[in-house]
Amino acid sequence: MNPTIIDDVDFRILQQLINDSTLSHKEIGQQVHMTGQAVGARIRRMRDSGIIEGYTVRWNPDKIGHAVQAFITVFLSSNIAHPAFQEFAKSNSSVVETYRVSGEGCYWMRVHTVNQQDLNAFLDQLLEFGNYRVNLAMGQIK
Incomplete structure (x- = not known):
C-alpha cells in the first residue's frame, strides 16, 4: 500500500x-x-483516501466512575486461541484498546473498570485464553 x-x-x-x-x-x-x-x-x-479514518471523543473515565485503568500484556496459551480472544476483546466494554504486539506477549490491552473487583472479574475471564501481566495506571502525563 x-x-x-x-x-x-x-x-x-x-x-x-x-x-x-x-x-x-x-x-x-x-x-x-x-x-x-x-x-x-x-x-x-x-x-x-483513508487518511482520515474517523472521529473520536476524548473522555475522562474517572468522571463516570471508571477509576481503575490497567495495561495488560496477554500471553495466549495456544495459536488457536487468537480468534476467540480477538472477539472477546472487541466485544468487551471494559476494553479501550487492544494491539497485537511483537516481543513479550501476544497482545497489549488498555482496560477501564469501575473498581478493583470488576478488574479481577475481567482478569478471571482472560484466563480462558492464557495468562497475563497487569500494570495499573497511577496517573496520566499526556
Whole structure:
C-alpha cells in the first residue's frame, strides 16, 4: 500500500482536526486561510483516501466512575486461541484498546473498570485464553 501524499494545507487541516475534531469547516478555514467549502472538500478527499479514518471523543473515565485503568500484556496459551480472544476483546466494554504486539506477549490491552473487583472479574475471564501481566495506571502525563 503506497502512502498518499498530502500538501502542507492538507496537513495543517489535519492538525486542526486532530487538535479539535469539533471545529467547523469555516473555523478551520480561518486558521488555514481558505473558505469553509474548500476545507470541506479537502476533508472529504482525505476521508475518501483513508487518511482520515474517523472521529473520536476524548473522555475522562474517572468522571463516570471508571477509576481503575490497567495495561495488560496477554500471553495466549495456544495459536488457536487468537480468534476467540480477538472477539472477546472487541466485544468487551471494559476494553479501550487492544494491539497485537511483537516481543513479550501476544497482545497489549488498555482496560477501564469501575473498581478493583470488576478488574479481577475481567482478569478471571482472560484466563480462558492464557495468562497475563497487569500494570495499573497511577496517573496520566499526556
